[in-house]
Amino acid sequence: MGGPYSPTILDHFKHPRNRGALPAPTVSQEGTNPLCGDRVRIQLVLDGDLVKDARFTANACAICVAAASMLTELVRGAPLEDVETLTVPELITQLKSDIPPSRLACVRLPLTVLHTGLLRHTRSR
16 A cells, blocks of 8 residues: 555546536535645435435545545445445545545545435435
8 A cells, every 4th residue: 555645546636536516416515624624525416326426526635635536436326325334444445545543534524524415415305
């Protein structure tokens, strides 16, 4: 793996996947890390119990942007039951990086925003 800035992290930071806003999202949730200032918005289009599309916008550090980018890749086309149970360790594994404890919040933020948005959506139905 070799440190927090793995080739996968750098690739997703320099060439983020699914960056931008969706025109009519089913789920739209934003969150911030008040300690560092990272801000992430995750948007989803749901088709029943499947994630049809996923996009993000972020004003955040390289690790957080890469995590949001990878997260949207992982959830596109996935059933909600799989998306709702994604964990930080699973996301770190996909990023192929040794994230130090002091930077775990950078990976956790996009996932927390996603899960919060899904929870709010479920409660509003």
